[in-house]
Amino acid sequence: MQTDLVKLLEEFPTISLKEMNSVRLMNRIDTKYLTDIETLKRIISSSYGEYMVQEVNGCILSDYVTCYFDTEDYDMYLQHQRGMNNRTKVRVRRYINSDIMFLEVKRRNNKGRTDKCRIQISDSLRMNSEQISFLKDNISYNPYSLIPRLENRFKRITMVNMNKSERLTIDVSITFHNISTQAKLDTGNLVVIELKRNGNTESPIKSILKELMVHPSGFSKYCIGASLTDPLLKQNRFKMKQHYIEKITTN
Template identity: 40%
Template sequence: MIDELEPTSQLDNIDQALAKFTPTSLSEIDSVSLMNRIDTKYVSNEVLLAQLLEMVRADYKVLEVDGFRRSPYETLYFDTLHRDCYLDHHNGRATRLKFRQRRYMSSGTAFFEVKQKTNRGRTIKRRVPIASIEQTLDDASKDLVLQTRSSGKTLLPQIWTLFSRITLVGLNIAERVTIDTELSFSDEQQDRALEGVTIIEVKQERNLRNSPIRQCLRQLRVPPMRISKYCIGSALLNPTLKRNRFKRKLRVVGSHTS
């Protein structure tokens, strides 16, 4: 497991920008859960994020949990011995899966989650509650796995991720935006931190290009980029993994590292 990163001055600027947003609660955002959705992702840095938040604060509320607007998340990803989930993503398979245990540290809740990317470009997420993150799957988690095409394959814990998440909810459209900062990864041998990097994910029921945050990102010349924290973390931690199709993404991520 990995240690939480210390805050930086850029994060102070981000917190100041977040303080200007109208808050919303976990119960209020349940209506915008978007478990079946279109995702659009972006990679940027903490300097630009503070500017972006100032630009969009009139169009979104921010999730606040126990007075905090950046919430720590802890995730343990599972994959097969031969990293089938990683390779499906690397090789461009249209339909692919990811399996993870995630603890929402602000609320104290934890889930085993299955994310499926369909050949229509949609993301479908299913999950079951768990008591805590463990190195093995409980019966309810195994039952969920049995409903996927990986039902005959053994899943093993592979890498940890830790990050702080900002969650925005659109005021005028059904849209959620998650912004991950303080990203770090670890396995049994080592850990890696992506200091200064932010990953922004816009989640919509359908592809709405008039989204305020997407328009602002275009103004700031931040292009969309398909990226997986699990795959990037795996490639950073394990140099033996196939990575040819991830080299450009790794360069982009590296260019935003402070």
């Protein structure tokens, strides 16, 4: 699967990580889509000429590891489960290929915009004074109340359109490890595509996705991963998504 994707992507012009920094879009509108590997191959083939693909240390399929934190009573998870528009996620993300790690806070507001702030760190297991201060400035929770809840791993393709007004991330080989229950899950053929734009500008990928009948679909790696690996969590809001993912993973 990965070999086929890399062969398709090798036909695209590349952009370096340094060049990509100008397209960070830390305050943006995110639109997510779910599909499978075979459909992804068609999407990539149809995107040639419209996008560049990010290359990091010679790799265009990059490895990520993320650890999500939550409170004792899973308040961040429950924000999403209750359908609250204003919600927060706290995570440590490690970019394996570039050997960089960040403590990140993602906030979504009731206008559909996502704001992300982060600081670079060197140790994901210990919170130093700088990290505690960062969290105090950016979340309403007591930083000392946060517990590591879920780890997930995936491989990411990052693309940018030719005029650098949007980014497209494509996540494959997604796995979850619930730190509380120790349950693990491999999502197999699942593909998560995320379109990130500053606003409602024209997007080459939107027409391609529409033609292939891939429609917008909300998806939170933390909430879906937690709900699939901990049956004791409230999860009625995620049932339809779970069934769709199970259908993809069993094909």
